[in-house]
Amino acid sequence: xxxTVNKSPLERNxxxxxxxxxxxxxxxxxxxxxxxxxMKGTAFSPRLEQALQTxxxxxxxxxxxARGIRDKIADGVTLLDYGGFVDLVTQHAPVMAxx
Amino acid sequence: MTAARKKxxxxxxxxxxxxxxxxxxxxxxxxxxxxxxxxxxxFLDDGVFQLAKxxxxxxxxxxxxxxxxxxxxDYEVKTxxxxxxxxxxxxxxxxxxxxxxxIVSAAELAIRMTQQDMILSS
Numbered sequence: 001x002x003x004t005v006n007k008s009p010l011e012r013n014x015x016x017x018x019x020x021x022x023x024x025x026x027x028x029x030x031x032x033x034x035x036x037x038x039m040k041g042t043a044f045s046p047r048l049e050q051a052l053q054t055x056x057x058x059x060x061x062x063x064x065x066a067r068g069i070r071d072k073i074a075d076g077v078t079l080l081d082y083g084g085f086v087d088l089v090t091q092h093a094p095v096m097a098x099x
Numbered sequence: 100m101t102a103a104r105k106k107x108x109x110x111x112x113x114x115x116x117x118x119x120x121x122x123x124x125x126x127x128x129x130x131x132x133x134x135x136x137x138x139x140x141x142f143l144d145d146g147v148f149q150l151a152k153x154x155x156x157x158x159x160x161x162x163x164x165x166x167x168x169x170x171x172x173d174y175e176v177k178t179x180x181x182x183x184x185x186x187x188x189x190x191x192x193x194x195x196x197x198x199x200x201x202i203v204s205a206a207e208l209a210i211r212m213t214q215q216d217m218i219l220s221s
Contacts, residue, residue, distance in 0.1 A: 001213045017112065017144055020184065020205040021212060096110070096218040 002027050002092035005034040006099065009044040014098045016047070022055045027092050029085060030059040030077075035067060040074040052076040060085060108136035108138045108212065110220040115165065120221040121149045122164050127219060129167075132174045139178035139215075140171070141179060141208065142200075143185045149195040150181065168197050183206055 003022055009015035015030075015037045022028055028051075030038050037044060038059040051057065051073070061079040064070055073079070080088070089095060109128050113120040132138045142150055149165070154194055156163040171179065179200040186192060186202065203211070212218060 013144065014112075021209040023206075023209050023213075025213070026209075094212070094215045094218050096212055099112075099220055099221055 001025075002029060002089060002095045004029050004031055004097045005037065006032040006097075008033045008036040009036065009040060009047070010036060015044070018098045019047070019051050019055070020097075021096075022051075024054055027056045027058065027088060029080065029088060030057065030063075031085075032060075032063055035059045035063045035069070038064070038074060038077045039069055039072045041072060045056060048074055049076075058085075058088065100191040104135055104137055105216040106139070106214065107131050108139045108141060108215045109144065110218060111149055112144040113221055114145040114148040115151075115154065116159060116161065118155055121146070124219075124221050125164060128171065128176060129174055132171075136164050139180060139211070140174050141175060141180045141182070141211075143182040143208070145185075145189075147181055147185045147189060147191060149170045149194075150198065150200065151191075152195060152197045154197075155163070165197060180208060180211065 003018045003026060005015045005018050007014045018028060056082045058078045061081055064073060109124055111121060111124050115121040128138055128140055150168060154163055154165040181200045182203050182205055183202050184205050
């Protein structure tokens, strides 16, 4: 299945809750303020590194570019454009949108 | 025209009275079930507070919809899942909840999610 997360993990626990329910077959897409969860060097980064060992994590490039954090994205996070996002959604039903 | 019966999971993650999410989510559950869908309801994170016993909204002058959860069975909503980890973090147990539910681990819940046709969350 596919999970989307649209909140910063530094403000809300949504990404953490998502990770608790994502098994090895899941894919996670970070969108909107959720892309802050893809950064290296934050208080959340160790949790991200741990998660990347077991689950595939993507982040939406336009949201990253808009926030000026392209240089700070952790290795192992795959960037997506909108078309790639749509492809993932069609390949990984059902979708859980963590809000 | 008869629509196919779908497996729909409604996931509640917000506490009950600070916003409209919990009540709206309950409305979705009732409507989806009334239309013959196979609905399961999940409570996790602060959403577990929706099922707290002894809710009393008289002082708020708002609707106390907590008793409606007990009516879900009459609406053919048989699957109510509460996440164990969310209860533990909040110092709650099954005895604190206003109706019998199935208490499941996060790992079990992850499996149940993958079995759905559709997941709605708030």
